[in-house]
Structures are given as C-alpha cells and as structure tokens.
Amino acid sequence: MDKKKVVAPLVCHGHSRPVVDLYYSPITPDGFFLVSASKDSTPMLRNGETGDWIGTFQGHKGAVWSCCLDKHALRAASASADFSAKLWDALTGDVLHSFEHKHIVRACAFSEDTHLLLTGGMEKVLRIFDLNRPDAPPREIEKSPGSVRTLAWLHSDQTILGSCTDMGGVRLWDVRTGTIVRTLETKSSVTSAEVSQDGRYITTADGSTVKFWDANHFGLVKSYDMPCIVESASLEPKFGNKFIAGGEDMWIHVFDFHTGAEIGCNKGHHGPVHCVRFSPGGESYASGSEDGTIRIWQTGPEQDGSASNGPSQNIKDVVNEVTNQMRNVLIAEEEKTGAE
Structure with missing residues (x-):
C-alpha cells in the first residue's frame, strides 16, 4: 500500500465495550456532532470535528444498538437491548422520555421534520412515536418479515427504509x-443502509458487497465486491466521488464511487469495524469497532480526486509556466543589452 495513504486518526476512547453504531448530525450553527452507540449501555456525544467528548447519556440497562440526533442536534435517541428506546436532551443529557417495547430494540431514526421517532427490533414491528405527544400510543406499521436491523426515512418522511x-x-x-x-433484493442480510445527504442514493452493505440504489426509482446503480465481509458503508456527501467500507479485516477501505477501485485504506483498529460514517461536509469520516474505540480519519488530499485537486494543480502549472516564460524573456533582454 502506498505510504502516502497512511493517515493518523483521532482516537476517541471512552466506551468500555464494542462500538456498534455512529451518527453525525447535520452542520448546525454550533458545528456538527457525533453520537455513538455501544454495548456498554452508554451512548456518547462528541464534537464531530475534533472528536472531543461532550457528554454521556446514562440510563439504559442493556447494550445500545442504535443512536441518532435530530437535524438541529438538540435531541438524541437510542435503541437498546433493555427493551426500550430513549429520547434525550442533547444539551443536558437528561432523559426526556423512555419508550417501552416488548423485546430488544435494534434501530431508531428521527423524521426529517423532527416530530416523529421511528423504532424497530426483535418484535418485527415498526413503531412511529409522536414526540409532541410522547405518552400517546405509537402508530404501528405492518409487520416486518424479520427482525429489524436498520431503519431510515425517505422522501420527506413519506417512506420508511x-x-x-x-x-x-x-x-x-x-x-x-x-x-x-417494494423490496430491493440482496443475497445477504443488509447490515448497513444509508440515505445520501442529497437524497439521490441508498448505500447498502450486505455480505461482501456494497450496493448503490437510486433512492427515487429504486434501480440498482452500482454494485461492488469488497475484499472482505463488510458491515458498513458510507458515501462521501459533498462530491459523491468516493465511499468507505469497513468490516471483518479491521481496515477502513476507501473506494472510487465511479469505478469501484480502491484508492486508500486505513488500519488502526484492533477488532472488526462495525460502523463507518462520513462527516456532513465530507472532510473526515469516523469508524467504530469491536475494540471499543472510535477513530476519526481526515480525508487525505490523495483521496479527493480531481474534484478538489485538479483545478489547484492546474493553476500551479500555469503559474509556473508563465513564471518560466517571464524569466526567459528577462534573460534574453539582459543578454541583448549586454551585447549592445
């Protein structure tokens, strides 16, 4: 592997057991934030840019499988093996409400308008809670054919994935x-499903394959075989020119979106990678692992492709060429003056 692709990450300690889910907030007036779910039962909130610890949400009595922030990063939600999903005040860390279930809750997601919380898990039932009336019974959606692993909202909260x-x-x-x-067919169970920031693509990881689907027409856009079984994948949100994937081999692989060619990989974790996510601006990405750490990797210049490097390099070439031409003219004029 090319040495220039080795990037030293920010290492975020704090969890005592495997990190199984990560979620970045959108960019807010106060920056952007990263919340993590762990089997140690305590979700954590961090500064998304620096990885600095902000606070720990305490109250669950079992492994936390999923976590998310609303678009304003004012509230967090978590789904746990203690048969509950909790709504948290992201500023104080207080529990705003605990939604009781009859079995393990594996997934949760805020609606785009932030008024609803979607949950699912081992009960095979999708529930929609009205956060304006948290004590009211939830709306229950047609049963899932299997235990729910991941959930996401689509189409301005009109569709659930x-x-x-x-x-x-x-x-x-x-x-x-x-x-x-509709069902988007995959051979293996889908362990990660992400809707792109611009709403164009659904990125899925199943077995040793990463697939990209059209989020509006649901056709398969691209499918790439991975070097190992991967558990999570994420598409770069700004240019959409690359994606990351992590899994059993403990590496975070970086691929070209258009060709599927591997353009970088980072190693640092000491256990399988359970989750990878790009920051909302695409300048970094985070990985959560069986080793209990979160690592935040900067998007290196060698991975930015022509979208960000090409123009600046071209300008440098032009400037250098013009400088050389001016130098040649000056030399020629000096030689002419000296001859006279």
Missing part, C-alpha cells in the same frame, strides 16, 4: 398506507 437481521433485502414502507410497496 428497513432491513432485517435474518434475511436479505431492503424493504420500503409507504407511511400513508403502512404497507411494504
């Missing part, structure tokens, strides 16, 4: 009718 732990495919529910309207 979900995958299962025990079967392949990604299912799409129409929120209005509460029914499954």
